[in-house]
Amino acid sequence: MAPVLPLVLPLQPRIRLAQGLWLFSWLLALAGGLTLLCSGYLLIQLWHLGTFLAPSCPFSALPQTALAAGAVALGTGLGGAGASRASLDAARYPPWRGVLGPLLVAGTAVGGGLLVFALGLALGLPGSLDEGLEEGLGTALAHYKDTEVPGHCHAKRLVDELQLRHQCCGRHGYKDWFGVQWVSSRYLDPSDQDVVDRIQSNVEGLYLIDGVPFSCCNPHSPRPCLQSRLSDPYAHPLFDPRQPNLNLWAQGCHGVLLGHLQSLASTLGSMLAVTFLLQVLVLLGLRYLQTALEGLGGVIDGEGETQGYLFPGGLKDMLKTAWLQGGVAPRPAPQEAPPEEEGPPEA
Amino acid sequence: MALLKVTFDQKKRVKLAQGLWLMNWLSVLAGIVLFSLGLFLKIELRKRSEVMNHSESHFVPNSLISMGLLSCVFNSLAGKICYDALDPAKYAKWKPWLKPYLAVCVLFNVALFLVALCCFLLRGSLESTLAQGLKSGMKYYRDTDTPGRCFMKKTIDMLQIEFKCCGNNGFRDWFEIQWISNRYLDFSSKEVKDRIKSNVDGRYLVDGVPFSCCNPNSPRPCIQYQLTNNSAHYSYDHQTEELNLWVRGCRDALLSYYSSLMNSMGVVTLFVWLFEVTITVGLRYLHTALEGVSSPEEAEGESEGWLLEKSVPETWKAFLESLKKLGKGNQVEAGGADAGQAPEAG
Numbered sequence: 253m254a255p256v257l258p259l260v261l262p263l264q265p266r267i268r269l270a271q272g273l274w275l276f277s278w279l280l281a282l283a284g285g286l287t288l289l290c291s292g293y294l295l296i297q298l299w300h301l302g303t304f305l306a307p308s309c310p311f312s313a314l315p316q317t318a319l320a321a322g323a324v325a326l327g328t329g330l331g332g333a334g335a336s337r338a339s340l341d342a343a344r345y346p347p348w349r350g351v352l353g354p355l356l357v358a359g360t361a362v363g364g365g366l367l368v369f370a371l372g373l374a375l376g377l378p379g380s381l382d383e384g385l386e387e388g389l390g391t392a393l394a395h396y397k398d399t400e401v402p403g404h405c406h407a408k409r410l411v412d413e414l415q416l417r418h419q420c421c422g423r424h425g426y427k428d429w430f431g432v433q434w435v436s437s438r439y440l441d442p443s444d445q446d447v448v449d450r451i452q453s454n455v456e457g458l459y460l461i462d463g464v465p466f467s468c469c470n471p472h473s474p475r476p477c478l479q480s481r482l483s484d485p486y487a488h489p490l491f492d493p494r495q496p497n498l499n500l501w502a503q504g505c506h507g508v509l510l511g512h513l514q515s516l517a518s519t520l521g522s523m524l525a526v527t528f529l530l531q532v533l534v535l536l537g538l539r540y541l542q543t544a545l546e547g548l549g550g551v552i553d554g555e556g557e558t559q560g561y562l563f564p565g566g567l568k569d570m571l572k573t574a575w576l577q578g579g580v581a582p583r584p585a586p587q588e589a590p591p592e593e594e595g596p597p598e599a
Numbered sequence: 600m601a602l603l604k605v606t607f608d609q610k611k612r613v614k615l616a617q618g619l620w621l622m623n624w625l626s627v628l629a630g631i632v633l634f635s636l637g638l639f640l641k642i643e644l645r646k647r648s649e650v651m652n653h654s655e656s657h658f659v660p661n662s663l664i665s666m667g668l669l670s671c672v673f674n675s676l677a678g679k680i681c682y683d684a685l686d687p688a689k690y691a692k693w694k695p696w697l698k699p700y701l702a703v704c705v706l707f708n709v710a711l712f713l714v715a716l717c718c719f720l721l722r723g724s725l726e727s728t729l730a731q732g733l734k735s736g737m738k739y740y741r742d743t744d745t746p747g748r749c750f751m752k753k754t755i756d757m758l759q760i761e762f763k764c765c766g767n768n769g770f771r772d773w774f775e776i777q778w779i780s781n782r783y784l785d786f787s788s789k790e791v792k793d794r795i796k797s798n799v800d801g802r803y804l805v806d807g808v809p810f811s812c813c814n815p816n817s818p819r820p821c822i823q824y825q826l827t828n829n830s831a832h833y834s835y836d837h838q839t840e841e842l843n844l845w846v847r848g849c850r851d852a853l854l855s856y857y858s859s860l861m862n863s864m865g866v867v868t869l870f871v872w873l874f875e876v877t878i879t880v881g882l883r884y885l886h887t888a889l890e891g892v893s894s895p896e897e898a899e900g901e902s903e904g905w906l907l908e909k910s911v912p913e914t915w916k917a918f919l920e921s922l923k924k925l926g927k928g929n930q931v932e933a934g935g936a937d938a939g940q941a942p943e944a945g
Binding site for chain 2: 413466471
């Protein structure tokens with residue numbers, strides 16, 4: 253059985269491998285911690301903006317997966333740091349011998365799998381944000397007036413606070429408000445002719461006006477906010493349409509929210525990529541260190557040269573050994589020790 | 600009769616010195632905390648100095664900053680002294696400085712206590728500064744084309760939105776000033792002319808408020824104009840309507856914000872003061888205990904530590920005597936509060 257990708261490791265390179273591995277493990281732990289924080293922050297932002305994202309939008313899967321991947325990367329980094337530190341000290345290594353094997357398997361399978369999955373989500377999911385926001389914002393604007401309808405009574409407050417905090421108006425601009433009835437029917441005077449005319453002027457019987465809520469107002473405007481009769485150029489004295497319009501917020505909330513969430517997702521994606529690279533490096537280094545030290549039979553300070561390898565044999569040999577092991581295991585007395593992890597025993 | 604005498608053997612002295620060393624370094628951290636609290640308060644006051652007419656008093660944050668710095672300096676020095684106290688040779692060079700140093704520490708503790716009190720007591724001056732500043736701020740709300748005041752509208756609007764408040768004491772303050780600039784008034788309209796003629800100063804007063812007073816929690820779209828006219832709006836009663844605008848005045852909102860900031864800083868400062876008093880007391884005990892071990896042979900033996908050599912009235916009398924001798928001009932030594940030097944010259 254020829255080992256896969258063998259590397260001869262005398263004492264000095266072994267020590268340098270362990271030291272470099274210690275440094276990279278701490279870097280991996282740092283990257284994992286930062287990924288945790290970033291995905292936690294994104295989760296909190298999504299929780300606040302929950303009403304404006306359609307429930308069918310799968311975007312929240314990204315921070316949840318990134319959270320798990322970051323936690324596993326953090327654990328792998330800490331474990332790798334401890335193992336590489338212990339491998340330099342003969343007295344501390346024996347307890348780590350048993351831990352290294354499961355740590356490597358967990359790190360590769362669980363950690364690597366989660367990271368690849370999260371990276372894939374980071375690349376694919378932000379595209380679905382567009383429709384999710386479109387639908388969510390549309391619903392929120394439509395329910396702005398429903399302040400007594402259970403389930404939608406917070407829509408007005410949330411939309412107002414969104415427009416105030418993110419400095420935006422409507423979905424794509426202030427004219428979106430002209431197409432929705434945002435004044436509740438409770439506060440419409442049925443005897444007012446203007447109200448009756450407006451309601452009868454459209455098919456659905458909605459009270460549509462060319463005005464916007466107060467939260468669209470821009471405080472930077474030099475004149476007090478003009479909220480009503482915005483389509484009528486003669487309604488407000490001294491209104492100069494040629495001047496840049498500072499009266500209302502010019503941006504639509506769709507664009508603002510999309511940019512905000514997409515930038516957060518791309519930051520998270522780049523952090524996941526860095527964590528993935530570091531994790532691959534750390535796991536490879538740990539594997540080489542482990543097999544090299546097994547070659548010495550667990551005696552760290554041995555001056556001899558050993559070989560580190562990725563796998564003891566090629567893929568076919570591994571499968572054959574695994575099959576044999578599966579066949580041998582049910583017998584009462586195992587005839588031979590599993591040939592996998594132990595090198596030639598030092599007599 | 601010494602005050603609060605405690606006997607120290609070698610081990611206890613060493614433990615006292617080590618404990619004091621650790622406490623001094625923790626106190627350096629506490630000094631850094633005080634410094635950053637003072638800096639934070641200063642930045643918060645600066646951020647809103649426009650609505651306080653740029654005349655707010657920076658006494659509290661400045662004193663917190665300086666106390667934090669002084670605490671760092673004194674406590675790192677004390678830590679060095681405690682570290683050297685275990686080695687008689689190194690300690691010998693600190694010995695003559697310890698008594699004046701302890702006196703300075705006592706003064707520092709008194710000053711720290713006063714600063715902590717100031718954190719709690721100075722909200723009265725802040726209240727009057729805020730009232731004045733908000734009044735003039737609202738007066739300049741409409742001057743968006745006057746250089747130097749053109750940002751007042753934006754500042755007041757953002758303030759009312761952020762602190763969820765309206766006007767100085769309430770929204771009715773806006774009824775008494777002209778907050779709409781003359782540039783946007785149509786002087787050919789009869790309504791405008793009537794309003795301007797209706798008061799002595801010729802101002803355009805409305806019973807309306809800016810949009811930033813609106814409360815998003817209201818179930819109906821915000822009513823900003825004709826607030827006292829029930830018939831102008833459907834199903835509206837201005838006496839019972841509470842959710843339409845923010846009811847709180849901005850002076851009240853800002854005052855409670857700054858008060859809670861300063862109160863919590865005052866509590867932290869009191870804790871730091873208690874810590875510093877403990878350190879000073881411990882340092883005094885260490886000083887007197889090591890005084891008792893003047894010769895190297897007695898280094899292993901027991902010694903006594905105390906706070907004051909004689910009881911309080913006797914110490915006070917000795918202190919006054921030494922001050923009188925100073926006043927007579929007989930003493931050459933500078934740094935007068937050193938009662939121990941009086942017998943040397945005499």
